[in-house]
Amino acid sequence: MAVLMQWALRYLFPARSSREQREQIIGTFANLRKQIPLLYGVSLVNLVGMHLATNGSHLDWFSPVTVLSFVLLWRMVYWIGFQKPTREFREIRRELVQMAVFTALLCIGFSLWAQSLITQYPEQSLTIILYSLLAALGAAYGLSSFPRAALLPLVILGMPLAIRLFLFDDQSAQGIGISLFLVLILFMWLLQVHSRALSELVSGQLAIARERNRAVAAETHAIKRADEDVLTGLANRGRLVREIRHHLVRGPASGGGSVLAICDLDGFKAANDAFGHAAGDAILKEFADRLTEAFADKALVARLGGDEFSIFWKDGLSGLEIEEVGDRICELAAEPVDWDGKELSVGVSCGLTEAGPFTWSDGEFFRQADSALYKAKESLRGHWHLYDQPQFQADQRRARIEKLILSGDAVDQMHVVFQPIVNVETGQPEYAEALARWDSPDLGVVGPSEFIRIAEKLGVIDRLNECLLGKALSEAADWPSTLSLSFNLSAMQLSRPAAAERIQRVVDAYSQPPDRIQFEVTETVLLTDLGQAERELRKLTDSGFTIALDDFGSGYASVSYLRELSFDTVKLDGSLIDNVLHSERSRQILLGMVDLCHAAGARCVAEHVETYEQFALARSMGCDYAQGFCLGKPTTSAKMLAALDLGSKQTRLPFGHFAKD
Ligand code: C2E
Numbered sequence: 001m002a003v004l005m006q007w008a009l010r011y012l013f014p015a016r017s018s019r020e021q022r023e024q025i026i027g028t029f030a031n032l033r034k035q036i037p038l039l040y041g042v043s044l045v046n047l048v049g050m051h052l053a054t055n056g057s058h059l060d061w062f063s064p065v066t067v068l069s070f071v072l073l074w075r076m077v078y079w080i081g082f083q084k085p086t087r088e089f090r091e092i093r094r095e096l097v098q099m100a101v102f103t104a105l106l107c108i109g110f111s112l113w114a115q116s117l118i119t120q121y122p123e124q125s126l127t128i129i130l131y132s133l134l135a136a137l138g139a140a141y142g143l144s145s146f147p148r149a150a151l152l153p154l155v156i157l158g159m160p161l162a163i164r165l166f167l168f169d170d171q172s173a174q175g176i177g178i179s180l181f182l183v184l185i186l187f188m189w190l191l192q193v194h195s196r197a198l199s200e201l202v203s204g205q206l207a208i209a210r211e212r213n214r215a216v217a218a219e220t221h222a223i224k225r226a227d228e229d230v231l232t233g234l235a236n237r238g239r240l241v242r243e244i245r246h247h248l249v250r251g252p253a254s255g256g257g258s259v260l261a262i263c264d265l266d267g268f269k270a271a272n273d274a275f276g277h278a279a280g281d282a283i284l285k286e287f288a289d290r291l292t293e294a295f296a297d298k299a300l301v302a303r304l305g306g307d308e309f310s311i312f313w314k315d316g317l318s319g320l321e322i323e324e325v326g327d328r329i330c331e332l333a334a335e336p337v338d339w340d341g342k343e344l345s346v347g348v349s350c351g352l353t354e355a356g357p358f359t360w361s362d363g364e365f366f367r368q369a370d371s372a373l374y375k376a377k378e379s380l381r382g383h384w385h386l387y388d389q390p391q392f393q394a395d396q397r398r399a400r401i402e403k404l405i406l407s408g409d410a411v412d413q414m415h416v417v418f419q420p421i422v423n424v425e426t427g428q429p430e431y432a433e434a435l436a437r438w439d440s441p442d443l444g445v446v447g448p449s450e451f452i453r454i455a456e457k458l459g460v461i462d463r464l465n466e467c468l469l470g471k472a473l474s475e476a477a478d479w480p481s482t483l484s485l486s487f488n489l490s491a492m493q494l495s496r497p498a499a500a501e502r503i504q505r506v507v508d509a510y511s512q513p514p515d516r517i518q519f520e521v522t523e524t525v526l527l528t529d530l531g532q533a534e535r536e537l538r539k540l541t542d543s544g545f546t547i548a549l550d551d552f553g554s555g556y557a558s559v560s561y562l563r564e565l566s567f568d569t570v571k572l573d574g575s576l577i578d579n580v581l582h583s584e585r586s587r588q589i590l591l592g593m594v595d596l597c598h599a600a601g602a603r604c605v606a607e608h609v610e611t612y613e614q615f616a617l618a619r620s621m622g623c624d625y626a627q628g629f630c631l632g633k634p635t636t637s638a639k640m641l642a643a644l645d646l647g648s649k650q651t652r653l654p655f656g657h658f659a660k661d
């Protein structure tokens with residue numbers, strides 16, 4: 001049965017592919033539904049006409065004519081009223097094949113009956129042939145949108161009649177037979193052309209549909225790509241920002257708003273450098289997959305770029321859930337990544353924030369998560385931190401400091417105080433260190449450690465420190481020649497090209513001789529870019545300035561700096577003096593450091609000397625200078641000069657009587 005069906009389909013719908021055949025079937029059915037009743041109507045009228053012509057009005061209820069008429073009537077009524085416009089392909093196919101088979105059977109029956117009537121009623125031959133031909137042509141016309149089926153009435157019913165006419169013993173009948181034969185051939189040829197045109201139309205439509213689908217698919221793909229991170233398949237920053245813009249829910253101060261996490265892989269750069277980019281990519285992909293598996297059902301997971309990822313919970317999380325999420329993110333990164341038989345290990349630091357009343361924009365939401373990440377990194381790598389109220393206040397303060405620094409108002413509000421650096425042998429202050437002070441009407445007192453760091457981050461430290469140097473130089477202009485200025489240079493400042501020239505220009509403007517100016521630099525200067533710092537420092541020493549290495553012994557103190565760069569002075573970090581009274585070990589370390597400085601050809605300053613005992617110990621251990629609260633707190637130039645009463649033989653230093661005469 002299936003084979004027969006296949007064969008019938010192949011004949012009825014000649015096509016290059018099954019897809020094309022399917023389209024033909026659907027198209028044929030749609031057009032044919034309206035024409036089919038016409039086909040049955042024509043057949044019925046001709047059948048009845050032929051019966052009346054041969055048998056008159058006599059009707060036998062069980063004759064083939066009556067049965068056939070009822071069948072045709074029923075089919076006509078069925079197609080007009082009952083046949084549902086179905087969209088189910090198998091059903092459509094079955095209907096069409098059924099109809100073609102029914103047409104073939106009908107034509108065979110009609111043809112045999114017509115031939116037998118001609119034999120029975122030779123005098124009615126022409127009438128019978130006329131009705132039969134009208135039936136054949138009517139049926140073919142009714143089936144014109146199903147060309148292969150339309151051939152059936154012509155071949156089965158029309159052709160035998162034409163041949164029969166040709167066989168008549170009458171020349172005019174023979175002529176009509178030939179003419180009829182040719183008309184039928186022409187009609188069949190037209191149907192063939194129609195069939196081909198139909199199949200080409202369908203394949204053309206299919207090609208257009210294919211092209212349109214391809215264009216739609218390409219567009220969908222492009223839209224997806226624009227929103228997607230190519231490496232990990234996660235959402236990219238653009239998509240995340242859009243989602244946050246549309247779905248951010250700001251909760252009350254007690255919590256409940258949308259939550260954003262920003263994660264930064266620790267140790268990723270090291271793994272990338274050690275094993276190459278393929279390993280780096282494997283780590284990123286693996287971490288992306290782990291985040292997706294853990295959170296993608298309730299949140300949007302995105303890659304912001306580099307080794308930074310982000311997760312956005314638009315519906316928020318409970319306090320407990322936030323803690324669980326933070327722990328989970330850290331756990332996910334802690335698990336090593338298998339790559340090329342190796343186990344690659346990284347960690348993650350993560351900042352989380354919850355949108356609250358102060359999250360006024362998506363930009364602020366991002367900033368808070370970023371600030372929390374910064375805090376997480378500051379404390380301990382591999383940890384998470386939730387943005388909180390104190391941090392918000394600190395950030396607000398910081399933002400106001402930044403604004404005042406950038407507008408130039410900060411430097412106008414700043415002044416410089418001075419702290420003496422005393423020669424431990426003579427008791428005389430030989431230097432005074434300039435220390436910046438900012439008492440802001442808006443923010444209160446802002447410490448130099450805080451604003452110097454912010455100015456460095458903002459990249460405006462050169463300008464700020466040059467202004468401060470100017471202020472210090474103008475105060476120092478009144479000092480006696482025995483007192484020199486010691487001024488702190490920032491690490492950032494020295495890592496810029498032509499730093500020395502810029503500093504020189506400021507000094508020139510105040511006509512101060514370079515040998516009365518000392519610049520203090522910390523090791524961080526040297527850490528940033530040793531070569532650059534060395535060049536700038538050498539230019540300064542060549543111009544006659546003296547250079548002090550500040551805070552030596554804190555942080556990354558390296559002996560190699562003392563070997564490679566020549567410093568006139570080394571200031572030992574305050575922490576080295578702190579325990580010197582109570583710990584033998586601290587004393588030994590200080591002793592060693594002093595010897596080290598002397599061996600490097602530098603004089604040595606003990607910082608943070610707060611008591612007489614510390615001062616005495618520093619002196620006995622060979623320090624050349626001392627600086628600290630007990631020798632003079634940072635104060636204005638005028639107060640310092642008054643307290644020191646420079647020039648008098650009897651120094652009035654608080655501990656002046658400890659100095660040798
Ligand atoms: P620093 O260069 O190490 O300055 C010494 C710091 O120690 C000063 O803090 C000073 O007030 C403090 N100090 C002095 N004697 C004692 C003592 O006996 N005990 C203790 N505990 N502390 C003492 P200050 O003024 O807060 O300055 C902090 C840092 O800010 C400075 O550290 C310096 O690195 C930086 N700084 C200050 N002014 C400037 C400036 O004008 N330019 C630059 N670039 N940095 C500056």
Ligand code: CA
Pocket residue numbers: 433488520550
């Ligand atoms: Ca200093």
Ligand code: CA
Pocket residue numbers: 550551571573574607
């Ligand atoms: Ca210092």
